[in-house]
Amino acid sequence: MDVKALSFLGIKGKIGLIIILFVVFIGITAPVISPYDPTSLFEPFEPPSSTHLLGTDDVGHDVLTILIYGARVSILVGFATATISTFIGLLTALIAGCYEGLDPIISRILDFFLVIPRIPFIVIISAFLTPNIFIVILVLSFFGWAKTARVIKPLVKQVYSREYVKRLKCIGAGNWYIILRHILPATFPLAVAQFVLEGGHAILAEASIGFFGLEDPSTLSWGMEINHALQKSIIFLTNIWTWVLGPPILMLTITLLSTTFISIDLETRINPRLKVRSW
Amino acid sequence: MMRFNSLKTPLVQGINLTKIFRYGLIWGEPVEAVKNVNINLLRGASLSLTGESGSGKTTLGKILLGIIRPTSGKVLFNGIDLTNPKRVPKYIRRMMSYIPQHPEEAFDPRWRLYDNIAEPLRIHKLIGSKEEEKEIIFKLAEDVSLDTSLLNRRPFEVSGGEIQRAVIASALATNPLFMVCDEPTSMLDISTQADILRLLKNIRDKLNISLLFISHDIEIASFMGFKIAVMLKGRIVEMADVDKLINEPLHPYTQGLLGIVKVEYVSSYAKNCRGCPYYDRCPVKMLPCREKEPKLKNVGGDHYVACFRY
Incomplete structure (x- = not known):
């Protein structure tokens, strides 16, 4: 890890980054580090012990194994959604900010996408289409890019109206030259902050879909695990919920917190109006 | 390569330039930043634009560079129309340059x-x-x-x-052949100002650049230009060679800028006045000034003035 890149972030950002990297690590190395195969079954509701570090759930899956494999889904959904929506959002923001004539049209399109509530729409879509992780990614990106575009567009406009851009235009620089060489580097940090935030939102949205039970039942995700656990209300009569429900919720919370930490940290460094805040 | 015309024909020509800015959708009042300006710049000649803030100097400079599109009128750079920025060939752009007001920007x-x-x-x-x-x-x-x-x-x-x-x-x-300097020294301290002005003057003389120098300070303007144009509310009200304009200014506004006549303080200016743009403050105003706008006319020896008294 490059120490210099880390030193750009504050303490919050560093903690967030370390947690995210940890989650990515366990997601990638899941087949190696997980104690059991995700399909193997044991006695249901076994408490944590040396053989099952986090116990087993209602069907007899090892909770730790499911947790480790669940990280894969969350990271995949988060990363893919964030990549697609940041790319489209950034491109839209650059076009809207630099071509004045297109701005009103693009702004109305953004408004349209921003007012559609994301999760209810996904619930409807998942009810009709085959519940599939790639459809979830596509639908999440379909609604995620508008927010990224809305956040980045004002910065693009601000940079585009700077005096040096006018000077370059006068010298003969083309619009795309200015966009690629000057405006994109200026907006890139904000795009990274949006990327991380969007990733976090996508992870949460995916977990919500799993929680509603609208995903492919064989998907091993944290949301699905919470859904399975909640279907057996018996777990709340004893302390079973502490190992069946607790770990996925905790992992989800920690992951979301860390993405939020990174994006807040990046934003306070980019946006001068937030710099006074110190927490 | 393009061929350049003789030294007698202008390098940059602004014909009947008008720029109206509109703000807001419905209630926005149009602002006439530049109105009916004709301006010529010969190869190697330099012209200073001066006038109070908001008189349209910067807008005129940017129109002549083809950065701002005029509402009406034409800009010719050695015969090539710059009015539509997208149609300007790239090699033309190489021959102009722009020094903005804030160097750090x-x-x-x-x-x-x-x-x-x-x-x-x-x-x-x-x-x-x-x-x-x-x-x-x-x-x-x-x-x-x-x-x-x-x-x-x-x-x-x-x-x-x-x-x-x-x-x-x-x-x-x-x-470049044509350079617009938009108040390049207004943000600098006095001694640095003098250095930069001397540098610009040396460069202009050495490289034979046509310089459009914009300054609100008439002294700096007279130092830099061969000719001075005085702007007021988007119009050129007086234009002449430096010596002539400084020694015998004709327009009352120019006289006011040079401190020859005392200008009375006016708390508010009439908006969209039909007559002379200087009517509110003019110490020697006459009856027709209120109703009709004076045209810029030659009063002899390349001295142009827009005032009914001449």
């Missing part, structure tokens, strides 16, 4: 001074190799007496005067 803050100065060369692909580029940049820096050790710094790490020198170096990189 003129460069990309993320780039080193070296890259910023070299950028016009790179846009037009005028250099073959890195070494050649370095040689040209160092020579340019020397021409504007900029310390070459500063070239590795970023714009916010050097002083205002140094960055202004770098901006001038960058403006000269493509050997």
